[in-house]
Structure formats: C-alpha cells, structure tokens
Amino acid sequence: MLARQEMIDIIRRVYELYGFVPLNTPAIEFLDVLSGTAGQETQQSLFRVTNPEQEELALRFDLTVPLARVIAQYPDLPRPFRRYQVSSVWRADKPDKGRFREFTQFDLDSVGTESEIADTEILAAMCDTLSALRIDRYLVRFSSRTVLNLLLNFANIPQQRSAEVFRVLDKLDKAGVEKVRLELMQGYKDESGDFIRGLELQQEQVDRIERFLAIKSDSRKEVLQRVRDLFGPSAEIDAVERISDHLYALGYADNRVAIDLSIARGLAYYTGPVFEAVLLDAPQFGSVFGGGRYDNLVMRFLGERIPAVGASMGVDRLLAALAYLGTIGNEKSTARVLITNMDPALTNDYLQIAWELRRASIPTELYIGTAKQLGKQLKYADQYEIPLAILYGSNEKSAGEVTVKNMAVGRAKSAKLGDRNAWLAERPGQTTIPRGQLIDGIRRLLAELERTSS
Helix, strand or coil: CHHHHHHHHHHHHHHHHCCCEECCCCCEEEHHHHCCCCCHHHHHCCCEEECCCCCEEEECCCCHHHHHHHHHHCCCCCCCEEEEEEEEEECCCCCECCECCEEEEEEEEEECCCCHHHHHHHHHHHHHHHHHCCCCCEEEEEEEHHHHHHHHHHCCCCHHHHHHHHHHHCCHHHHCHHHHHHHHCCEEECCCCCEEECCCCCHHHHHHHHHHHCCCCCCHHHHHHHHHHHHCCCHHHHHHHHHHHHHHHHCCCCCCEEECCCCCCCCCCCCCEEEEEEECCCHHHCCCEEEEECCCCCHHHHCCCCCEEEEEEEHHHHHHHHHHHCCCCCCCCCCCEEECCCCHHHHHHHHHHHHHHHHCCCCEEECCCCCCCHHHHHHHHHHCCCCEEEECCHHHHHHCEEEEEEHHHHHHHHHHHCCHHHHHHHCCCEEEEEHHHHHHHHHHHHHHHHHHHC
16 A cells, blocks of 8 residues: 555646646536546446435546536636546456556646647656656657548548447457457457457558558658658648657657557547557556546536546546566555553653654554564564664663664564574664764654665
8 A cells, every 4th residue: 555655646746747637526426417428438437326306327437527527517617727636436347467446547637728738748647756766767659530531531541430349449459350350340359259340440551551551660760751641641640740750859768758650549538639658668568557538528528628638547447557577665564663562651751752853753553452572563663564673661761771672684684693692782783872962863763774774
C-alpha cells in the first residue's frame, strides 16, 4: 500500500508541475450518461445498478465521460480547464495479468482547447511521469484517428464503420496480425472454441490496411514520410508532424516517443491524436498509460462542441508490472523511528520524545501494543522494517541520554556473534546520544542509513 501511495504522490507532483488541478466526479452515473460513449465492448462490461426509484445507473468505466458531464453541467468553468483525478473505475472484464474489474486510474485532461500544444503537453507529461517513477525503459506511442480515417478512405471502407474497424485494430498488440486479419474478414474460433464474428471486409480492403500497418520505423520523421507516400499530402498528417516537431524541440527523441500507426484506442469517443505507453521490459501488461483527443464528447451532454484531450494512468496495472520487474519498494511503515515503551512512569517522556521528533519532520511511532518485553517490541520494529528504535528507561533518564538501536546493523551483527555474552558485551547496532542532541543524532543516523542503502 505504501508503494502504491508513493506512486500516486509522484504522479500528482508531475501533473501539478503542468498546472493541473484536482477535480473529483461521482462513482455512479445515470446509465444513459455512460452508454453510447464507450464502444460496444466497453458498454457490455458496465456494472449496472438500479436505485430505489427504479432508475438505471452504472458504475463509471473511466473518468473521462463523467468529466464531460461535469463540464456540460458547469459551462461557466474558465477554459481551458486543466484537471487531474485519481479514483476507482469498474469494468466487468475477464480478470487477467494487469487487468482488474476494479482498478484505479489517474487522469489528466485539458478541456476547452484545440491547440496542438495541449496534445504535446499531455504526451510530455506522460513521459515525465514515467521518468519520475524511475522507469528507464518505456515507450510512448501515438497516432491519430484523423490519419486512421484516411486509411478508411484508402481501403474503401465507409466512415460509419470506423468504430468497429478501429476496435479490431486496437487488438493488434494482444491478438497478433493473423487474428486481426481474420476478424477483419470472416472471423475465427478463439482458444476457448467461441466464434469471433468477423467484419466481412474484402481481401483487397484488408490488404490495404496491412500496407498501412506495415509502415514502421524508429524515426518519427520516416514514418510520416512513408504515410505521405501512401496517402499523399494531407492536413491530417501535417497536424501529427507538428506535434512530433514540438516533442523534438522539447527533447523527447524517437527512443521515448514513437509514431505507431497501429494505435487506435478502443473507446469510441476519440477524434484526433491517440496515445499509449508500454513498458519495454514488461510488454505482457499492455498499455499502462493511454488517452487521446475527444472533441465531441461534451457535445453529447451540452449540445456545444468543446474540444478536449487527456490521458489516463492505470495505477494498478503499472504497480503490478513494476512488482513483476522487481523495481518497486516494499516499505511496510512510514515510521523511521520506533520509541519502545518499557516504563509506564515515563509515558510523558515517551510522548515528549515522539512530539520532538515529529516536529522535526522525522516520522515516528510510539509503541502502544500489549507486549511488555523489550525483545517483542524490537521484533515489532523489525516486522515493520522501522530502521531505528529508541530505548529509554530510568537509567537513560538519570544519565541524560537516549539509546538508539539500528535494527539492520543489530540484526546483521547478532547473526555473526551468535553468543549471548558476546552480544551483551558489544551491544550491536546501539548508539548512545545525549538527550539534548537527540534530533541531530537521529538525523545523522538516518542519513548514514540512506548512504549505505543507496
């Protein structure tokens, strides 16, 4: 839980560096708010409920549709409106690696602007967030629904079929080229024996789609040139190029952000650039961060076109991926110091020491459990991996000093000494600090711990 909270805090700090402010939305919306915005597959995965008035409701499947409803409800909000939100969402999906029925998303959105700078900043914030989480090997990939619409024209596919075609293309990473080809055409039986209905496209149409999807390069400039060679000059390609150029100017090179024409995103409301991020050392977890431009979503509720762009971090999926990679911390307590509680007559002294340490911004816990023996209290510190323990009794009070035990050093040396008499003579990991110098002494010990652990 602490690792998860640390991740959320890091993400929040990055979002706030870009000027985003928090906004929360309800977990439950009227069904007609959520339905019709998600695409067929996501709509089928809605958790539906009925209120006492027999009105149909549903748990939100993302944080974007409720945001659009709020923007429509409060049209006087200053625009552009930049918000972030971290909350649970629910989808009745089949649970899988990195896929949960309840999970946390951390979104950022710019509402009320068509500027390509807004798209650029969302992509930059995605990169900065992953870097802030100390992830070295990631790739943010982006494309555009407007360029994919050019593909529909090129393949002689009616625009009204765009949602179903893009839904199938979005499966490319998970299902692979052959299954996507079959689903675009006659369909196929999956591993469970269920029949996946095809879109009944013609062979020539699918061949043209594959020519488009075959455009791949480590260079964004080369991808754009090859798309122009296929489709000819177009304003849609120029728009993607301007975003790419902005990213180059900011230092986000091809090894950080790539143009990947297979990126379609499954949700039906996207209208322009779409993007997602993957971890190169854990690709089986899929996209951990994704989003795009949705210029028409608010219109559904307000009747007015309000452009918007945003992205969503899958907190639980990313946490699972980092745990798989072994790159996430496993802290069990926020406390850096445990004050043992051995003498009821010294309760006020213990409270005073705890107050002093906390006032000095040193996270401190005073033991309030039932164990009376020192050994059991130290075991408690060990179980929660609290690095320092304070031992303070009547002898220490008379001498005007405090004994501090470094739990890690004590554990290591005790294992080597083995003999109780030797342990008593050496008192491994224990330091005596004058009572009046306790704060400086604790800070010094914690700094030493930081140096040895880094």
